[in-house]
Amino acid sequence: MLTVSDLTVDYGPVRAVRGVSLDVGEGEVVALLGANGAGKTTTLMAIAGLRKVAAGSVTFAGRALLGLPPEEIVRTGIGVAPEGRRIFAGLTVDENLRLAGSIVAPEVEIARREALLDRFPILRERYRQRAGLLSGGEQQMLAVARALLPGPRLLMLDEPSLGLAPQMVDLVFDLIAELKAEGVTILLVEQNVARSLEVADRAVVLANGQVALAGPAADLRNDDQVRAAYFAA
Ligand code: ATP
Numbered sequence: 001m002l003t004v005s006d007l008t009v010d011y012g013p014v015r016a017v018r019g020v021s022l023d024v025g026e027g028e029v030v031a032l033l034g035a036n037g038a039g040k041t042t043t044l045m046a047i048a049g050l051r052k053v054a055a056g057s058v059t060f061a062g063r064a065l066l067g068l069p070p071e072e073i074v075r076t077g078i079g080v081a082p083e084g085r086r087i088f089a090g091l092t093v094d095e096n097l098r099l100a101g102s103i104v105a106p107e108v109e110i111a112r113r114e115a116l117l118d119r120f121p122i123l124r125e126r127y128r129q130r131a132g133l134l135s136g137g138e139q140q141m142l143a144v145a146r147a148l149l150p151g152p153r154l155l156m157l158d159e160p161s162l163g164l165a166p167q168m169v170d171l172v173f174d175l176i177a178e179l180k181a182e183g184v185t186i187l188l189v190e191q192n193v194a195r196s197l198e199v200a201d202r203a204v205v206l207a208n209g210q211v212a213l214a215g216p217a218a219d220l221r222n223d224d225q226v227r228a229a230y231f232a233a
Contacts, residue, residue, distance in 0.1 A: 001026045001185055002047070002078075002154055007056035009039075009046050016042045018209040019056070024154065029176065029186040031196040031217065034206035040189040041083050043206070044156050047187075048080045049073040060154065075103060079152030083159050083189075085143040089132030093123050093142055096131050100146040109149070116145045137168030144175065148184075155179065158189045173199055197221045 002024040009017040017039040024030045032040050045051040047058050049070040058065040060076055068076075087096050097116070101109035117124040120141045126134055131142055140160055147155055157176070161169045173195050179186060180199065190196040197203060197217045205213040205226065213225060220226045 001028075001061060002187065003057075003059045004043070004047065005057045007043060007046060007058065008054045009042050009051055010054045011042075015054075016209055017046065020206065020209070020211055022204045022211065022214065024185055024187050026153075027180075027183050027185055028202065029180050029188060029200045031193075031200035031203040032187060032189045032206065033193055033196060033203055034212070036191075038206040039209040040206055041158055042209075044080065044158050044187070044189055045082075047073075048078065048156065071103065074150055074152075077151075077153035078156065079147035079150060079154070080156045081140075081143040081147040081158065081160060083162070085139045087131045087139055087142050087146065089130065091131060092128050093131055093134070094127050096142055096146055097123075097149055100149040103150055108151075112149050112151060116148060120145055135168075137164050137171065140164065140168070140172060141175075152184075154185045154187065156187045156189075159191060160188075161190065161192050161195070169195070193226070 004020060004022045007017055007020045008015065020043055032043065034040055042051055046053050049065065049068055053066055060078060063076055065073055065076065097113050101113060122138055123141060123145060126138065131139060134142065144160065161172045164172065169192065176186060176188065176199050188196060188200065197220055200217040202215065203217050203220045204211055213220065
């Protein structure tokens with residue numbers, strides 16, 4: 001469904017992503033893992049059209065994405081909940097959701113918003129509050145709800161559990177498992193490697209802007225290299 005080939009992204013003289021290739025099949029959850037600065041966020045942002053790409057290609061559902069403006073990429077069916085959530089703190093929960101829904105027909109937007117408020121009751125409770133007043137976990141739910149509002153076929157999540165209290169981390173991973181069960185395709189960037197490998201079908205590990213390791217999540221859970229890097233006691 002999503003195919004990234006030889007993706008290369010520079011920040012000025014710094015080559016942050018060096019020839020990364022990865023695939024995400026329909027209905028799969030793929031975890032994109034790696035240390036800080038490995039190039040995970042840059043890869044996601046490049047797919048979303050939010051970073052200029054130096055070389056490579058990205059195709060989604062048979063369509064070449066590179067060069068398309070970010071809002072056109074959303075229209076192709078890709079939703080992003082970015083690192084740091086990036087919700088509009090000064091707007092209400094309601095206003096944040098309505099903005100995200102502006103690319104779909106009004107009656108579709110209303111139905112989806114209602115369904116999302118059923119899924120995230122806390123957002124219904126806080127509907128008229130400014131998003132900046134929500135807790136970190138609630139803001140993450142809002143960021144995911146906002147990404148889901150246009151009805152994406154592929155959801156990209158960047159560090160959704162970062163900085164959250166343990167119960168909220170559980171909620172985030174439960175949500176990912178629920179979405180997967182509903183058939184949503186997910187590309188997940190996470191620092192919580194153990195939890196990611198539980199929920200993912202496959203994983204790609206980046207190091208220094210390159211793919212260091214890739215394979216079924218179950219294999220990576222038992223891989224000596226991965227265990228040494230991430231599960232050392
Ligand atoms: P993190 O988990 O810290 O977000 P990451 O794997 O997502 O790490 P990126 O944020 O994609 O990594 O960063 C990849 C490389 O690009 C790093 O060396 C980083 O310092 C560099 N980099 C990221 N953003 C910028 C920027 N705006 N300007 C210059 N260099 C950047």
